[in-house]
Amino acid sequence: MATITRCALAKKLRDNFGFTxxxxxxxxxxxxxxxxxxxxxxxxxxxxxxxxxxxxxxSARIARNPKTGxxxxxxARRVATFRPCSEFRDRVSINK
Numbered sequence: 492m493a494t495i496t497r498c499a500l501a502k503k504l505r506d507n508f509g510f511t512x513x514x515x516x517x518x519x520x521x522x523x524x525x526x527x528x529x530x531x532x533x534x535x536x537x538x539x540x541x542x543x544x545x546x547x548x549x550s551a552r553i554a555r556n557p558k559t560g561x562x563x564x565x566x567a568r569r570v571a572t573f574r575p576c577s578e579f580r581d582r583v584s585i586n587k
Contacts, residue, residue, distance in 0.1 A: 497523070530571060542575040 497519050504515035526544065529536050536544040551567040575583075 540578045544573050
């Protein structure tokens with residue numbers, strides 16, 4: 492199984508659209524920076540026919556270690572979530 496990296500995305504842009512290597516690297520970085528900045532501001536990032544990224548604020552809670560049963564406090568935190576759209580789910584479904 493291959494991993495898609497920033498470098499691989501930049502190479503695709505270079506090969507498919509004729510950008511230079513520095514141009515394609517800057518474009519990929521600009522896209523990811525814009526996504527991150529929007530999420531930091533609390534905005535949803537929606538990609539048509541792909542899905543939605545958003546930040547959830549989770550409050551502090553008490554959890555238990557499943558092995559020992561010992562209680563532990565899980566601190567409040569922000570987590571990034573991704574919800575794929577139905578078209579995306581249909582395309583990657585292995586049940587077809």
